[in-house]
Amino acid sequence: MKVDVLVVGLGPAGATTLKKLAEIADSELSILGVDKRERPGFPVQCGEFMPSPEEMALLTPNVPDARHFFTFDQKYISSRTNRISFHSPLGKIIQTPFEGYTLHRGAWNEDLLKSAGREGAKVWKESRVIRKDNNSVWISREGSSPECIQAQVIVGADGARSRVARGSELAENRNSEHFVYVKQHVMTNIDSQKYDPTDIQMFFGRNYAPGAYAWVIPKNENTANVGVGLRTPMSKGRITVSQTLENFITRHPHVSNLVKNATIESTIGGLVPVGLPFKRTVDERSGTVLVGDSACQVVSSVGGGIPTSMVAGSIAADTIYSYLTGKGTLLDYQVLWKNQMMTMFTRAYKLRRLFDKISSGSDERVQWYLNRLRSSDVNAVVHCRVPLKVTLGFPFIKYINLFIK
Numbered sequence: 234m235k236v237d238v239l240v241v242g243l244g245p246a247g248a249t250t251l252k253k254l255a256e257i258a259d260s261e262l263s264i265l266g267v268d269k270r271e272r273p274g275f276p277v278q279c280g281e282f283m284p285s286p287e288e289m290a291l292l293t294p295n296v297p298d299a300r301h302f303f304t305f306d307q308k309y310i311s312s313r314t315n316r317i318s319f320h321s322p323l324g325k326i327i328q329t330p331f332e333g334y335t336l337h338r339g340a341w342n343e344d345l346l347k348s349a350g351r352e353g354a355k356v357w358k359e360s361r362v363i364r365k366d367n368n369s370v371w372i373s374r375e376g377s378s379p380e381c382i383q384a385q386v387i388v389g390a391d392g393a394r395s396r397v398a399r400g401s402e403l404a405e406n407r408n409s410e411h412f413v414y415v416k417q418h419v420m421t422n423i424d425s426q427k428y429d430p431t432d433i434q435m436f437f438g439r440n441y442a443p444g445a446y447a448w449v450i451p452k453n454e455n456t457a458n459v460g461v462g463l464r465t466p467m468s469k470g471r472i473t474v475s476q477t478l479e480n481f482i483t484r485h486p487h488v489s490n491l492v493k494n495a496t497i498e499s500t501i502g503g504l505v506p507v508g509l510p511f512k513r514t515v516d517e518r519s520g521t522v523l524v525g526d527s528a529c530q531v532v533s534s535v536g537g538g539i540p541t542s543m544v545a546g547s548i549a550a551d552t553i554y555s556y557l558t559g560k561g562t563l564l565d566y567q568v569l570w571k572n573q574m575m576t577m578f579t580r581a582y583k584l585r586r587l588f589d590k591i592s593s594g595s596d597e598r599v600q601w602y603l604n605r606l607r608s609s610d611v612n613a614v615v616h617c618r619v620p621l622k623v624t625l626g627f628p629f630i631k632y633i634n635l636f637i638k
């Protein structure tokens with residue numbers, strides 16, 4: 234079978250690409266989207282947090298009409314938040330204003346696919362890509378033997394372990410430092426007396442999030458996404474991500490109290506790529522384009538990839554259409570996403586590297602550094618900026634670390 238465009242993976246990146254491409258192509262192109270899941274978008278492997286359109290306009294000023302672009306229909310918003318709290322290992326809390334919301338991400342993802350279908354795109358569920366070679370992809374539908382699909386353009390939107398990226402030689406070798414293992418419960422019946430559903434809470438410390446952070450992201454007045462992240466170079470095999478989450482909900486002084494009478498509705502796990510995006514995200518020879526996690530387009534300081542997948546997917550759709558109608562090249566995709574998001578990715582990566590220097594030691598070390606941060610510094614950090622005092626103090630970090638192990 235031959236199609237003009239094949240989109241592999243229908244999470245936020247693939248679904249955005251498919252929907253926008255189907256809309257602008259207006260049945261001029263044959264477009265197929267495939268996903269290995271029975272119900273793409275579910276289960277929701279995500280904290281579902283999104284900065285508000287105003288915050289996104291600050292974070293990505295080069296995204297055209299960012300306020301409008303990042304505005305979600307009210308029906309996809311489960312809760313609005315207006316603050317982020319950093320909890321240090323020894324219990325200090327630093328708070329800063331930050332507008333955002335928690336999404337009904339699965340419903341939004343599913344509606345993008347329905348809308349792509351109405352615009353003429355085909356969607357194959359339970360269809361797993363087994364192999365990719367140049368512009369051919371082998372897909373097994375519902376476990377059957379693989380069939381070959383050829384496409385003029387192949388979009389790799391198949392997440393952090395992308396087969397398309399590996400099959401097109403765009404993937405860069407990344408070691409374990411560049412991945413966060415995450416696990417999360419959706420917890421309900423949270424004690425509303427102890428809980429502020431407008432507050433995003435982030436927790437630091439070796440026992441609850443070695444090399445990363447743990448979170449409580451409100452979904453409504455008594456339900457939250459409660460999760461932890463772990464990087465193996467920092468956990469050194471001492472603890473698994475499941476044990477870390479168990480520690481977090483049963484032993485963390487603040488969180489164990491918060492969720493004491495709560496019940497676990499569901500549990501998911503996942504992998505978040507936290508390196509810089511790949512340098513090459515287009516292979517012109519095989520007509521391959523990578524979007525979202527498959528290209529590591531993630532804000533690595535916080536592991537956020539929904540808004541960046543939306544931007545990348547939207548740009549991919551525009552450039553693929555221009556390319557197939559003879560008005561542009563596929564490389565335009567790479568130029569445009571870098572123009573709109575690379576500054577944010579680079580700053581976030583710098584912050585993540587800085588955090589590594591701090592978090593590679595004891596909780597006392599993390600505490601010592603966090604004790605020096607004020608609300609305005611945390612505000613800079615959540616806007617992907619390195620606070621001035623951190624820039625000035627940077628040359629001394631290695632000496633401080635000698636004293637505070």
Ligand SMILES: Cc1cc2nc3c(=O)[nH]c(=O)nc-3n(C[C@H](O)[C@H](O)[C@H](O)COP(=O)(O)OP(=O)(O)OC[C@H]3O[C@@H](n4cnc5c(N)ncnc54)[C@H](O)[C@@H]3O)c2cc1C
Pocket residue numbers: 241242243244245246247267268269270273274278279280281282283360361362363390391392393396415416417460501502503504505524525526527531536537538539540542
């Ligand atoms: C627990 C967790 C919490 C997170 N919290 C947040 C948050 O609060 N805010 C935020 O912005 N980001 C968050 N992220 C990151 C965010 O979820 C990702 O960056 C985002 O989902 C990337 O979208 P994507 O479409 O590129 O990849 P994915 O969402 O991973 O989608 C990839 C799709 O490809 C499909 N697929 C994979 N392999 C194949 C194959 N071989 N054949 C066919 N289909 C395939 C999968 O089934 C999946 O549907 C979180 C991630 C995790 C794991």
